[in-house]
Amino acid sequence: MTKPVALIVDDEPDILELLGLTLEQMDVDTVPASDLASARAALERHHFDLCLTDMRLPDGDGMELLSLMQDAHPDVPVAVITAHGNVEAAVKALKAGAFDFVSKPVDLQDLRALVRTALKLRGGPDQDADDDGVDAGSRLIGDSSGMQHLRQLIRRVARSQAPVLITGESGTGKELVARLVHEQSPRADAPFVPVNCGAIPAELMESEFFGHRKGSFTGATADRDGLFQAAQGGTLFLDEVGELPLAMQVKLLRVIQERAVRPVGGREEIPVDVRILSATHRNLAKAVQAGEFREDIFYRLNVIELQVPPLRERMADLAMLVESILARLALRLEMNKPDVSPEAWQKLSAHHFPGNVRELENVLERAITLSEGGRIGAEDIFIKTPARSTGPGLAEWVLPPDNGQSLPEFLEDLERECIRRALSQCRYNKTEAAQRLGMTFRQLRYRISKLGLESE
Numbered sequence: 001m002t003k004p005v006a007l008i009v010d011d012e013p014d015i016l017e018l019l020g021l022t023l024e025q026m027d028v029d030t031v032p033a034s035d036l037a038s039a040r041a042a043l044e045r046h047h048f049d050l051c052l053t054d055m056r057l058p059d060g061d062g063m064e065l066l067s068l069m070q071d072a073h074p075d076v077p078v079a080v081i082t083a084h085g086n087v088e089a090a091v092k093a094l095k096a097g098a099f100d101f102v103s104k105p106v107d108l109q110d111l112r113a114l115v116r117t118a119l120k121l122r123g124g125p126d127q128d129a130d131d132d133g134v135d136a137g138s139r140l141i142g143d144s145s146g147m148q149h150l151r152q153l154i155r156r157v158a159r160s161q162a163p164v165l166i167t168g169e170s171g172t173g174k175e176l177v178a179r180l181v182h183e184q185s186p187r188a189d190a191p192f193v194p195v196n197c198g199a200i201p202a203e204l205m206e207s208e209f210f211g212h213r214k215g216s217f218t219g220a221t222a223d224r225d226g227l228f229q230a231a232q233g234g235t236l237f238l239d240e241v242g243e244l245p246l247a248m249q250v251k252l253l254r255v256i257q258e259r260a261v262r263p264v265g266g267r268e269e270i271p272v273d274v275r276i277l278s279a280t281h282r283n284l285a286k287a288v289q290a291g292e293f294r295e296d297i298f299y300r301l302n303v304i305e306l307q308v309p310p311l312r313e314r315m316a317d318l319a320m321l322v323e324s325i326l327a328r329l330a331l332r333l334e335m336n337k338p339d340v341s342p343e344a345w346q347k348l349s350a351h352h353f354p355g356n357v358r359e360l361e362n363v364l365e366r367a368i369t370l371s372e373g374g375r376i377g378a379e380d381i382f383i384k385t386p387a388r389s390t391g392p393g394l395a396e397w398v399l400p401p402d403n404g405q406s407l408p409e410f411l412e413d414l415e416r417e418c419i420r421r422a423l424s425q426c427r428y429n430k431t432e433a434a435q436r437l438g439m440t441f442r443q444l445r446y447r448i449s450k451l452g453l454e455s456e
């Protein structure tokens with residue numbers, strides 16, 4: 001490959017020189033421009049692999065150059081240089097399609113990491129190509145317009161370093177989307193580290209995220225890296241980000257701003273080069289209004305939003321999904337893929353799938369084990385009817401011992417019904433269901449597992 005060329009635009013000669021020297025050391029040729037007009041002229045004469053521009057220019061601003069590049073050279077990553085602490089400008093640029101930003105005074109380590117990542121986009125996957133080359137096991141199945149649009153957006157955001165918030169109901173495929181963004185990004189060779197923010201005990205959170213030093217607390221018998229260090233150069237996926245306690249949100253914000261972590265009990269800051277993707281099935285804007293989620297971190301995580309549609313809004317994909325899930329299950333169970341009878345299809349198509357693709361997977365897993373003679377019949381498709389999930393009214397219960405049950409068994413049944421009803425009313429959003437039931441998310445998860453409701 002020929003030597004890469006970068007367009008560097010800044011009206012301060014010192015900064016132009018610093019950028020020029022740093023990039024030359026990285027074997028990148030540079031063409032300097034001190035204002036918008038000369039940047040435009042340079043664009044007419046050369047092909048660039050990267051553009052670095054200051055936000056404030058004597059005859060315009062970096063946003064103008066960004067929009068010009070988006071129109072005329074959409075494949076060239078543009079990074080903007082912002083004044084220190086000007087988060088608004090950085091977010092605005094990222095939203096407008098900037099690849100990344102560095103703030104002044106320019107940290108050379110950050111700058112080098114940015115340039116390295118940007119150059120990986122050279123000769124990267126063809127924008128118009130289908131997602132061949134992406135791990136087949138992690139593909140998004142579906143050809144509906146909603147899925148096609150989502151796939152296109154994934155390809156586009158994969159090229160940027162902007163934080164992305166993936167929203168959608170439980171089981172719609174948010175984690176899968178995050179994986180695809182990572183796999184199609186210039187960070188694909190570095191780790192993708194998923195973390196369920198609702199599953200880490202609050203007291204361990206800081207050490208899990210940032211690591212700890214030996215002896216910093218009882219049980220810290222050796223130095224340990226945290227999730228940020230594990231994701232170095234790659235992507236950290238914060239699943240259920242709405243579950244982060246407020247205190248942790250503050251710490252996370254600091255790390256995002258400083259691009260460095262301080263392990264628990266450590267003195268030094270460790271620079272981290274990590275892209276953050278997050279997901280939630282909650283309405284985080286509402287959580288912000290309710291004071292449960294900090295506005296500043298919401299603003300930083302939600303630079304770009306990717307909405308994953310619920311299955312009921314893309315039922316055109318049902319056949320493809322069923323085929324692919326059955327093929328996967330059959331392979332795992334070492335059997336031939338069964339056929340689906342017309343009656344079974346009818347039953348599946350009439351359902352609204354409040355638990356989305358995950359519910360479909362569960363229904364099919366049960367169906368494939370029940371099926372006989374290589375065919376799934378209607379009787380093998382077990383779908384909860386609304387009546388069941390609503391449960392009988394209290395007056396309809398026959399109380400023990402008249403119904404032959406012990407009191408503990410009866411109470412467990414009652415609890416099961418209450419949880420089912422809350423889950424169904426909250427469209428299988430466990431956080432909301434827990435609130436409705438007056439328990440914590442963790443308590444609810446524990447009860448669900450204890451009462452054997454997981455497979456429903």
Ligand SMILES: Nc1ncnc2c1ncn2[C@@H]1O[C@H](COP(=O)(O)OP(=O)(O)OP(=O)(O)O)[C@@H](O)[C@H]1O
Pocket residue numbers: 139140141142168169170171172173174175176177239279280281357358361
């Ligand atoms: N479009 C799709 N194609 C293929 N599989 C899918 C698709 N969408 C979801 N799945 C599968 O459904 C299951 C649930 O997906 P995933 O865990 O990504 O959902 P989620 O939205 O992150 O759920 P939650 O909010 O509960 O964490 C996974 O096994 C995933 O592989």
